[in-house]
Amino acid sequence: MDKQIVFAVSARITSYISALPSKGITMRLGVLFSGGKDSTFALHKAAEKAEVVCLITLVSENKESYMFHTPNIDVTALQAEALALPLIRQLTAGKPEEELDDLDAAITRAVKDFNIDTVVTGAVESVYQAARIQQICNRLGVWCVNPLWKKNQKALLEETVAEGFQTIISGVFAYPLDEKWLGKQIDKDLIEKLVALSEEYGLSPSGEGGEIETTVLDAPLFKKKIVILSSEVEAQGNSGVFKIKEARLTKK
């Protein structure tokens, strides 16, 4: 894989970015939403430019799915409530390629029920995921946009912290990560530790290679935040999940 691109652009470019249109965009956005930091951050970036009208969540029964599996997918219902957005929840057996039919069905429903014309993804590096979603959107005639595409992973983590995201690590799936990381909130210190591990062991610091999964408990567009009432850790060696068993929304 190519070296990460660092988005530390010059003032000339920054001024071009600030002049890009941010008003009068008529796109209606459906966000592919897993409840982790990438899809939630992509939602926030997309909402700066156009109207988010629904969330689309694929609930996979296959723990090995490259496309959709995430440990606390059921929390997306609470997150959607916190965001005051309708959620399209589509079950999938998670069989390779067949799960794409389920994604197709979910997007089709979003087009029909919410009149979306654009799908937003939190893809950063994965051409596997990005290409498959592009194929479906292309077939359905809707835009596919990837606001975080090729973004530097450390910068991405730092931006979520700076913007007030409360994100916990809800899954670890690679050496030398272990159960000690599970449930930890992502903050500046934790980012430094992840970056150090990425340099030593070649991990992707934001988990782009599936090394970590995350769950967002609070973010700027959340009208309420999520409080975890009970949880359990299931871990073995360098693989484990922090399972949220019970949670509720509370005032911010």
Added chain:
Amino acid sequence: MILVVDMNSKENPFGFHEFVLPIVSIAEELEKCAVQNYLEVDEASLSGYDKIILSGSALKDTVTLDQTARFRWLKDCGKPVLGICAGMQTIGLVFGGCVEKCREIGMTDVTTCKENILFSSVFKVYALHNYALVPPAEFDVLAESASCVHAIKHKHKTVYGVLFHPEVRNIEVVKRFICAFQVNRRI
């Protein structure tokens, strides 16, 4: 200084971050850069730049293919140009080629057909297009996939085009283009 031309329509406010910013980030490691939307670029605005990169755009955004008159400056600008995806298609149309339906979305193998400064042999690329270019006669084909032409160069000008997106998995292609035409560098 490099001019990166943003080939995204104003209709898609997300195109810049997805298709332009990754190129800028690669280019700025080597040289100063500026960005202008294609609607703002003309002969007069090119002074001060010594090379030009035309970005790609979203699959649904083919607006530049219908506005080739805006790109007449490509013919006589006399500067090295690299067009990426929509950028390559636009170059081809300006010089008299045409586009035809050809969909490739995802990683694909590309084979070098003619020795060049950007790449060699067989390599994997990220493709994202619904149309391929039938290159005009004054261009050489540099690379092809199983489906279509993936890279071209004008026979007499330093005008290049790649249909794949080098900013995704082949950033060295962008770097080689920039380095090959750096001022004071012997090619």
